[in-house]
Amino acid sequence: MKLFSKILPVALCGALLLAAVGCGGGEKYQPYDYEVKHASGDNVLRFYSSDNGLDAFLNDYFERHMRYNERRIHAFPVGAGQPVWKEWESMIGSFWDASPANLTEHYATNRWVRDWLTFDYMSLQDRQGYISTSTGITSSDWGQGWAFPSYRHNNMGGFGEEFTDGIDGWQGESGTNVSHFTQKAEGSESADGTEGYLAAETAASASEICVVSPLIRGGKGTNAFYSPFLHFSWKYELTQGEPSDLDDLYVYFQTKDDANWSDDKCVRFSEYATVAKDFSQTENVWQGTFLNMYLNEKWGRDSLHENMVTRLKFVLRAKEGKKVQGKLLYNFIRSDFDDRMSDNCGQYISAAKHYLSYTQDTELLKTVLPNARRALQFYLTCLNGEQNGIIDNSYLVGHFNCGTPATGIGISDGFWDAISFPNANLYSNLSYHQALEGMLFLEQMAEEYDVESPAVTVLGKDMKTVVPYQETISSLREKLERCENVMREKFWDDEKGRFFAGYYDTQDGTGVTTEKMDYGFLMFNLQAVTDGIATPAQAERILSWVSGEREIAGDTSKGDDIYKFLFAPRFSTKNNASDSVWAVGQADSWECGVRNGGAVMQTSYYDVVARSLVGGADDAFSRLKGIESFYTAVRRSGGEGTGFYRKYFENLGIGMQGNYDADGDGVADGDSEGPVGIDCEFLEAALMFVSVPDAFFGLEPNYDGTLAVQPRMPASLDYWRMENLLFGGVSYDLSIGKYFVQLSNVQQSSSLSMEVRLAKPSFKFKVFYNGAQAQYKEENGSIVVKVPFENGKVEIKGV
Template sequence: MKIKPEVRWISLWLVLTAAACPGGRMGGDATRFSFRGAPGADAWVNTCIRRFFTNRVDEGATYALEYQAIADSWLHDAFMGGRLIQERKRTRLLDTPLSVEGYVSAQQHISSSQDDGWPFPVWPQVPGETGYEGTTFGWHFYDQPQEWEIVLRHHVNPAPGSPPFLGKGARAAWELTDLDDHGLDAGRHAWTLAPAGKLPTLTGPEEVKLDAFNCPYIQIRMKAAGLRDACMDWRRAGDEDWSASRRMYFRPETTPHSATTGMRHAELPLHRHPAWTGTIERIRFRFPEIAQDRPFFIRSIFTHWDTRHLVNNAIYIKAAWEHFRWTGDLDFLRVMLPRMRRALRFMMDEGHARELNHIRCTWPGHDGRPGFTVHDDGSKTPHPGHGKGGSYWDLLPFGWDDLYTTTHYYAALRAMAELEEAADAHPGWAIPDGFAAFDPAALRTHAAAVKETVNRKFWDREDGRFVGCIDRDGVAHDYGFTFVNLEAIHYGIATEPHAERIMTWIEGDRIVEGDTATGEDIYAYRLAPRATTRRNIDWYTFSWFSPEVNPFGGQIQDGGAVLGFSFYDIMSRIRTLGADNAWTRLMEIRAWDEEVQAYGGYRKYYAEGRGGTTLQGGGTAGGIGIDFEFTESSMLAAVVPLGFMGLQPDGDTLHIEPRLPEACPAMRVRNLRYRGVPLDITVAPGRAAVELPRHPPKPIRITLGETTRVLTQPGIARFSR
């Protein structure tokens, strides 16, 4: 079977997110801002908050947890799904699946891929003339793939002679021993079998060959009563018989995706077995202990790559920290802190961060290498299984020595240090500690070592910016990743000299030789800097095989832009270039947005070619991300309280450190939610006022410089320095 160039993995995500329902609602006491000296700017910020919240797709994936925590934790009178947004996020964080080892699930939609990983690539997505034969395979025991299996739906016409993978053909390919075949159950989308002997066995077809490297996992989705000690055996090229030395036991479990399939799922981590090597010529499943008097059901058996994202753990920790520092929810912290410790320890160990002081992801295929080689004549040699995506930026093979994940790891270390220190300082909180607790001083020492390593190892002196990753061959990859560099500044891993040099490039004052976008063109789309400034047609995961079909800027991850990530841009400008520079950039975004709204909105503006590229979301691919699955757009307004007003809780105290532009010498926020109550806060140079409208559940401690107030009853507290 040959994969058609127009078949994109992205369809899986876009179709499903387009079908999701927005559910945001803001009441009459919602958070709102007012500014002095900047006519209309406050109304625009308030409109942005409401627009992006009330029209938001209810995205529950892990990658969005921190984005939404940054945007929502301080909102008052805001609801989604009939619940306060803080309560909804609290439940999401507590319910996020965490493996026994400590890996945080991606919580993405279901597909024929890893349940706890990213939903693509799936097994048919092997590029090249021959397709997947001899590399990967799957058998799906139903006639009509579901909508979330859209990639399979595009592959219903295999090349002549290809083994069948769907419906009756898939069923006929397997040999049955001590089993009765009761046919395909259309209602369950599954194959019905019944035990008919002592050792029910299902043996795969001889004509299907599997490449062990490209099949690090095999998953079986089934439902059976009394199933125990089930196992899978395999034979490699040269093996003359079956052997217990080539066997892996499994037990299907209920996963968050079981509600969709109606089955239990077992993912066999075959890459961990030393005998899973070379060419796999045949596999079989044995069910020695299964209810003999009842039928059982198998929906599918398929190979899949390791699609986990190690950065999930850092995102989860930071989102939980963001939630706690605004809510002060001790019941939440008592449950979450042990989970966060486990998640951080997993990241330390799996990411080799203890020994290297940076993240090195050594999972199968996460090697940072490109998924194909482009030759001088334009032809390509695919490298299936290599260059696996490792984050939100899923087309790009961030892996091996990965700066993006390292930056978020660094931020997670600092967040955990804050939490552990707060827990130590407040024994009355009764937070579980014991052997699992971290020493906050040790976390800070480790974070400092990570920062030193990053600024030495990943810094490109000639280009004056950070590279994205260094692959397993020692090759550094740099396409002008503005998101890597701006997040490095925002989270504080970049040194001050490096941060300043980065901003001269992003501002357009300094030209980097070889870049496609330079100077003013870095902000060609106005809403945000381009995600990358150098054309990339050769460094992608293997399933994104034809990037050249899109022009530079026609795909978000190659010169496109995402509105929400202007949050990192503006916060980095406040930190490095000052509030006046950052305010100017925010007002440029305002001018763009008001033009777009006057024209008829985002969809109309970009559909009719006004924006210079296409808009992604709601079932389309493109170069700009604003709505639908781009819930991070809600972060834009957070630059006002977190950046310009300088409102920064630390888990114990709300610190106020205003950084106001001359164009807006005073800002006020009404109904900013902190510790469960709405606060009205006004800031101006050297002074602030905080109004508490009602008795708080617990005392509220606030500082401005050296001045501290503890609020226990309604009233106004004034600060000056």
């Protein structure tokens, strides 16, 4: 849920009151007799209102996009996405019961999100606080970030040994024998379902197990800048000695300028592995290891000059005076780009905030809180949030954008994977802002419920300095305010009246130019409004541009063309012909993909919510009805299941992006490119229906067990109801009207409460709760009533 309060008290309450008063010089009380009746026959989210067409649209859309039955638009479940989806997935499922009881185990969105928050699914957290996409243990794991760029995308000469066909050139030293074997493995990249392994074994007790690589690329080597990490999957087995006898795993390297093994060209597992578990915990356990090779100055990270690494040596060494016998097994050894996504940490904190705000689960909070604190510290320490007020990605190797696409640079930071952003950019800082906002909520919740958590630390940029987390509620408020102020100043173009992505970096990535990167990133601008980053004046200018009222010189799309695809405004409004990641190969033509003039449905969430904040409920509702009209046309085209949208857009000759299973055999036929993203891997398209509770019901759970409801009711509706909602473990239905809020179908008792905020009318009135006159207070143009979380109705009546 977004923080409406940042804009509402300043500018919007007046707009709401003006809307209530109307043009006739005074608002007239018009009583409406509403009798609530629970109508749904199941326990999933359902929408009901005085507009039957609206209900049919929302309920049908929900069913198809939650993907839990045979009408699903794709088989991949909402909730099982990679970390960059997790904030959206938590928003989609947290406010209703998206559990296995209602959606089956496989499609239970909240179960997936909860398992991810506890690291029981997919991800892990490293010693710097960064949250990886996966463990990196299997050959098909995505590892620290995205599935690309990998060494296979390195057209300057990457290095990788999968050991599928043998171990040619690999040698053992110090009495180590090397051999090759294959075995069945899940997720194998080989055609016959097996994976290859290198086995290094000592024939007798020895002080080390030593494996040496062949000359990389025949002696040409691999450029260290394109290989800042080594990634390998390995385990050890001891037949003599104990894990406590082991000293460390050492990785030596040679360069084109120095073909000797030396201590200054060595990286130790215990020091530089992002995750380095004690040997006592890992005997005979596969580990996915990422070594920060670039932190060794002999390896380095120079983007302008070649530093060619030509050979590697892996040594598992016993402590002085100790000997061991056993073997080392390697599934693969690869060089790796720094594909860490700064988004991941923000996604974790934001998802935790959304999920915990609705569940009020203090036991889960105990588990999540230390993880979230470490994730925020990664932002503050490694990405310079403490120093600069906003984050930059200069610590991440090759993430800068100097305006010239080239191998090894412009690596993406999140969901928008094909676009190269500068080190300091708007997109990454939207996530940082969410992280600060989310962390503030989690700390307040922990204080409210007396949840204690042990002190946490992370490792700093050098992987040696220990940095403690020391934030307080007060310091987080200060950081949040500073972040917003810096973002408003740094990324705002007053001439164009919109936010831009950032300033291009210099050719080596160490400095910043004065040239702006601006492709009319409409979605980011709308998010800046919904998240409370844009000032009221900035928000109005952004919405005047998005609506087509105001045109910006130089844009490829202007006016009505911004909504060419009907269901959402374009992601961007200016052709991006150059700022793309080389490994993805995004075409430089307009409307070829969703990232360059295309449209994705999640933008409509931000569009509808932003309109409700700036233009009022009727403006937002008009946009929602526009999406309904599009959806009605799609239904009339006759598509069903996975072809629901496909038939409609095929008839129009418009391509759709996605990994699509055309023949329905359960296997994707390949990734297709097109300007429309609404099905397949676009899990977050379900976010559209979340605009209803956020934009119109003003639903906002607080950290103290209170659910705030602040209706923004469209003039054309008499009532609006959502059924089968969930707050603090209590199921309920919620109805709103212009002058009332009603809880119904509450079947559990609790200590929870509801805070109702209704716009203060201009006529004389009294406030009632369950028919009896109620006490209230006035705040920022609203009538505020707090009541128990039980069946009841808060209503304003004219007198």
